[in-house]
Amino acid sequence: MGNTLVFSKEGTVDVQSEYGDQHSEVGDAETGTLEFRDRKTGEVRGTLKLSDEEVGVTTWHGDVPALQVRSVTTTPSDGLSAEKHTVTITVYDGSGKKLGRVQREGDGSGLHVQDGYLIEADAGSRQVKATAIDTGTVKSFTCENELMDEDCFSPTAPFGVEAEGAGAPLITGDYYFSVIGGTKYGTDIREKTHLVMHELATGKKVWSTQDVKPPKGVDVLDNGERAAGLEVLRVADGKILTRWGSGGLGKSVIATYDLTSPNALAAGPVYDSGEAPVLDQTQQLAAITEENGAMVWDLRTGEKLWDQQEGETPMEAKELSPTGVLYGTQQENAADAEATVIAVEARTKKVLTKDLPGELVPHFDQTDYGWLHTDDGFFLFTATKP
Structure with missing residues (x-):
């Protein structure tokens, strides 16, 4: 976790990284003790005892590494009512200090933690809700895609948005992404969907995949559109790091953009996308x-x-x-x-x-x-x- 190293002792705890497995944010329920140590000195910053809880690495506000712990309690049936599940999600910093805690009904399915927000998304929903775990502030994100057979939100971890082969995290640091466009008349698609990056605080649009030009090495169709997918890898210091499909068989190009120019600041060589x-x-x-x-x-x-x-x-x-x-x-x-x-x-x-x-x-x-x-x-x- 950045400048913190997390050790498992008194039992073996499998800490799941949401970036290591695209389908899981937390591991199986575990029992044991986690020890938070300073990366530089090895000094123990804090400990956390677990009892049948799920653990995963996530991020706090500003993409700071954090730890999420989930526990599910079950209220048994009284003979008539159905049994009830309640999930508690607690987020800790690199010293084992609690940053925030939320509770929801259910077993935690459809809940994601990203950049200090609890993201609630129902399967097939065109709207998600993001609640700041520390303050309770709620932000709603709506899929503006008018092509009703298309979905904007990617339920796999880390939770993100998708538009016409382009993908990005929903929230990253000071920004969030949305999907706009997507109109059709009958069976004729008039406008394809694209990704838009907004300031998280104001909602102001600052960047869009519709406005940028593919870098050299990416195949372009006759109408000027890219021929393969685009993924936003990281947003930092006003720069957007992207990975483009080159249009060839399993080839990729990494390119960097800023917020003001449609042209890439830099684009690397074409490489085999089968390797990360x-x-x-x-x-x-x-x-x-x-x-x-x-x-x-x-x-x-x-x-x-x-x-x-x-x-x-x-x-x-x-x-x-x-x-x-x-x-x-x-x-x-x-x-x-x-x-x-x-x-x-x-x-x-x-x-x-x-x-x-x-x-x-x-x-x-x-x-x-x-x-x-x-x-x-x-x-x-x-x-x-x-």
């Missing part, structure tokens, strides 16, 4: 694994810095450090059961170290302190002194 890119917010770098191995490019300029060529020993890109080191794994051949770890300078391709045991891939999570877990224990180090 490794992104580093600090260094503004991206890495991907292709047929011949790793490829690295600069998110600010879109410039490809290097890629591996046929004949080289391929490396699978795993992690980017905040100092610009790319960690990856290698296997000499398919028969090798154990992969080894290699580290290279992400901007220059200079090999820093190689042939490390396969378990030594560190994790940084956009912080200055990396961690790794081996059979010998849990280790933490600064990015500059591994």
